[in-house]
Structure formats: C-alpha cells, structure tokens
Amino acid sequence: MAYLCNRRFFIFSVFFFLLSTLTLYSESQPAFKVVVLGAHGGPKDCNLSSYLLAPKESNDFIALDAGTLLEGIYIANSKNSFEEIKINPDSDLAFEIEILRNHIKAYLISHAHLDHVAGLVINSTADSKKPIFGVDSTIDFMRDNLFNWQIWPNFAGEGKKPWLNKYQYKRLKIGQQIPILDTEMRVEPFLLSHPNGYQSTAFLIEHRDSYVVYFGDTDSDALESKKHLEKVWKKIAPLISQNKFRGMFLESSYQNKRPTAELFGHLNPKYMMEELNNLARLVDPVNPQTALKNLKIIVTHIKESVFKGASSKEIIEEELNALNNLDVQFIFPEQGERLEL
Ligand SMILES: [Zn+2]
Ligand SMILES: [Zn+2]
Known part of the structure; x- marks a missing residue:
C-alpha cells in the first residue's frame, strides 16, 4: 500500500513538474515578431517611426505608425527579415510591394x-485597401489636413469628396478593446500628452493573452498634469505580474543635456527611467528594483543629432545604460531588422 502511495505521489509530482516547466517555457517564449521599418524621429526623412508587428506564427502584420514604409520594407528584405513569407510565383509585383499590399493588414x-x-501618404498610390486605426483627433487631423485633395488626393472615405475609399478610418474609443480585422490581434488605445494639449496615443496590443504596448510620442507625467502614463502603467502592471506582458516600444527622443523646456512633449533617458521606476513600484511596491528585470524595452524615436561627433543613439544608449537601476533590457532598433517580443 505504502509502495502504491509513493508511486502515485511520484507520478503526480513528475506530472506537475512537467506542467510547470511547460508553462514557464511557453511564458518565456516570444509571442510576437517585429520588423523595424523606421526607427528614428527625424530629421533624416528615410528612417521615421514605423514598426510591423505580428504574432510569432503569423505573417499578417499591423504597422504601428507609418513614418517610413516602403524604404523600410526594401531594407528589411535586404536583411532577410521577411524570409518565411512566400509570394505567389505568378505575381509580377515586386516582393516589397506584395509585403506592403498583402501583409500589412492595418495601420x-x-x-x-x-x-x-509621411510613408503612409507617399506610399498610398501603391497600397491596397485597408483600415487606418486612430483616436478621433488623429483621424480628424488626417482627414482635414492630409487626405483632403490639397496636400494629397483623398484616398480615404471621409472628408473632402470625391472619396477614393482605399482606406477606411476606424475610430478607437478609450477603454475599449477591439479586434483588428484580418489579424489575430486586438487593440486598446490610451491617450498620451504631446505639446500644447495635442493628443498622442499608446496602443496595447493583445494576442491570445500576450501583450505589448506601443507608445507614440509622449511627455513625462512629471511635466504634465493629466498623468496619462500612469493610466497605462496601472493597466500593464498586473499583466507584468502575471507574466503576460512581452515588452514595450517607448520613446527617448533627446539626450539628457537638452533643457527641459525644449523637450516639446518628448522623453529623454532621465524621464524614461523615472517613468519605468513608477511602473516598477506599481508591479512590486516591496521590491521595485527587481520588478521589471529583463523586461524588453524597444527605444524608439531618437532624434538624430545635427552636430559632428558621437551619434544621438550612441549617447542615449550610454545614458540609459548608466541609469538602468531596474535591469530592464534596452533594445536599440536598427532599420530593417527583425526582433522578437
Ligand atoms: Zn514624432
Ligand atoms: Zn509628434
């Protein structure tokens, strides 16, 4: 009897050991892939914010912002970042146009x-029918100031007529998570502060209970009264505790030496680390210094220096690594490269 009990206990233990190993293994596996189409925030006009994101096993991407599209797709292809995508051999289209048309499902x-x-506007003539997601202010500004037959033909379905109806505006509502058609992802928007009351947005993207968050340009909560970043931190802190959070795209536009009055609604390494420390305290108030250990942070929107000498990227990388009291994993993306989260 004792032998049987021991044997059952042994089988039971092995089963639970395997189950927990499997769970840990799947939690540590990447859930998303990223192709960097544009990594910076100007002034060079060929490498502006845009990141393709898809679940790891899918080739149906969304574009998170669209500063540079086709140029980034060409560079990504030269770096084999789309190697698992097979195109119909009968197609007479360039591979890069196939990616733009058929593998970017939404902006x-x-x-x-x-x-x-800028990339979305300039590439619109070569693009296919698809939705553009944004909060009301973003859609209104694009409708009134870009696709308006003055700056560019109206490729959308609102505003100045005639409508070419290539793009469908999809207005996101704060507090609502909705599916992104033709992909296996869902999105929930959060407002962010940019200069002079201008609204920017963060997107929380979900795929089968795994999450990433993409931040557009944002002020630090220390410098504005609405505390928009805190709302995002409160949303993602429990996801980090539950091992459901895979990483974030967060901007650090300027070097620390730039005066605060000239940040124009952007973060620098000092404010980025302050914000990450705010998040860490929400995740684990007792041991905040280990709460975000190894969390992947893709550092976006670095503004290139106009001066001789070290690049802004080199300096910002040095400044962030020196301030990194949380052991987060900073990733400094290169245009065309493929990443996993
Ligand atoms: Zn920007
Ligand atoms: Zn901006």
Missing part, C-alpha cells in the same frame, strides 16, 4: 505628426 497611427504618417 495604427499614434498621432498625425508627419514623422508618423
């Missing part, structure tokens, strides 16, 4: 500043 635009939409 999610954080705000309508040109460094986030």
Whole structure:
C-alpha cells in the first residue's frame, strides 16, 4: 500500500513538474515578431517611426505608425527579415510591394505628426485597401489636413469628396478593446500628452493573452498634469505580474543635456527611467528594483543629432545604460531588422 502511495505521489509530482516547466517555457517564449521599418524621429526623412508587428506564427502584420514604409520594407528584405513569407510565383509585383499590399493588414497611427504618417501618404498610390486605426483627433487631423485633395488626393472615405475609399478610418474609443480585422490581434488605445494639449496615443496590443504596448510620442507625467502614463502603467502592471506582458516600444527622443523646456512633449533617458521606476513600484511596491528585470524595452524615436561627433543613439544608449537601476533590457532598433517580443 505504502509502495502504491509513493508511486502515485511520484507520478503526480513528475506530472506537475512537467506542467510547470511547460508553462514557464511557453511564458518565456516570444509571442510576437517585429520588423523595424523606421526607427528614428527625424530629421533624416528615410528612417521615421514605423514598426510591423505580428504574432510569432503569423505573417499578417499591423504597422504601428507609418513614418517610413516602403524604404523600410526594401531594407528589411535586404536583411532577410521577411524570409518565411512566400509570394505567389505568378505575381509580377515586386516582393516589397506584395509585403506592403498583402501583409500589412492595418495601420495604427499614434498621432498625425508627419514623422508618423509621411510613408503612409507617399506610399498610398501603391497600397491596397485597408483600415487606418486612430483616436478621433488623429483621424480628424488626417482627414482635414492630409487626405483632403490639397496636400494629397483623398484616398480615404471621409472628408473632402470625391472619396477614393482605399482606406477606411476606424475610430478607437478609450477603454475599449477591439479586434483588428484580418489579424489575430486586438487593440486598446490610451491617450498620451504631446505639446500644447495635442493628443498622442499608446496602443496595447493583445494576442491570445500576450501583450505589448506601443507608445507614440509622449511627455513625462512629471511635466504634465493629466498623468496619462500612469493610466497605462496601472493597466500593464498586473499583466507584468502575471507574466503576460512581452515588452514595450517607448520613446527617448533627446539626450539628457537638452533643457527641459525644449523637450516639446518628448522623453529623454532621465524621464524614461523615472517613468519605468513608477511602473516598477506599481508591479512590486516591496521590491521595485527587481520588478521589471529583463523586461524588453524597444527605444524608439531618437532624434538624430545635427552636430559632428558621437551619434544621438550612441549617447542615449550610454545614458540609459548608466541609469538602468531596474535591469530592464534596452533594445536599440536598427532599420530593417527583425526582433522578437
Ligand atoms: Zn509628434
Ligand atoms: Zn514624432
């Protein structure tokens, strides 16, 4: 009897050991893939904010912002970042146009500043029918100031007529998570502060209970009264505790030496680390210093220096690594490269 009990206990233990190992294994596996189409925030006009995101096993991407599209797709293809995508051999289209038309299923635009939409406007003639997601202010500004037959033909389905109806505006509502058609992802928007009361957006993307968050341009909560970032931190803190959170795209536009009055609604390494410490305290108030250990942070929107000497990226990388009291994993994306989260 004792032998049987021991044997049952042994089988039971092995079963639970395997189950917990499997769970840990799947939680540590990447859930998303990213192709970097544009990594910076200007002034160079060929590498502006845009990131393709898809579940790891899918080739149906969304574009998070669209500052640079086709140029980034060409560079990504030269780096084999789309190697698992097979195109119909009978197609006479260039591979890169096939990616633009058939593998970008939707645009999610954080705000309508040109460094986030220029590629979408210029590439619209070569693009296919698809939705553009944004909050009301983003859609209104694009409708009134971009696709208006003055700056560019109206490829959308609102505003100045005639409508070419290639793009369908989809207005996101705060507090609502909705599916992104033709993909296996869902999105919930959060408002962010940008200069002079201008609204920018963060997108929380979900795929089968795994999450990433993409931040458009944002002020620090220390410098504005609405505390928009705190609302995002409160949403994602429990997801981090439950091992459901895979990483974030967060901007650090300027070096620390730039005066605060000239940040124009952007973060620098100092404010980025303050914000990450705010998040860490929400995740684990007792041991905040280990709460975000190894969390992947893709550092976006670095503004290139106009001066001789070290690049802004080199300096911001040095500044962030020196301030990294949380052991987060900073990733400094290169245009065309493929990442996993
Ligand atoms: Zn902006
Ligand atoms: Zn920007």
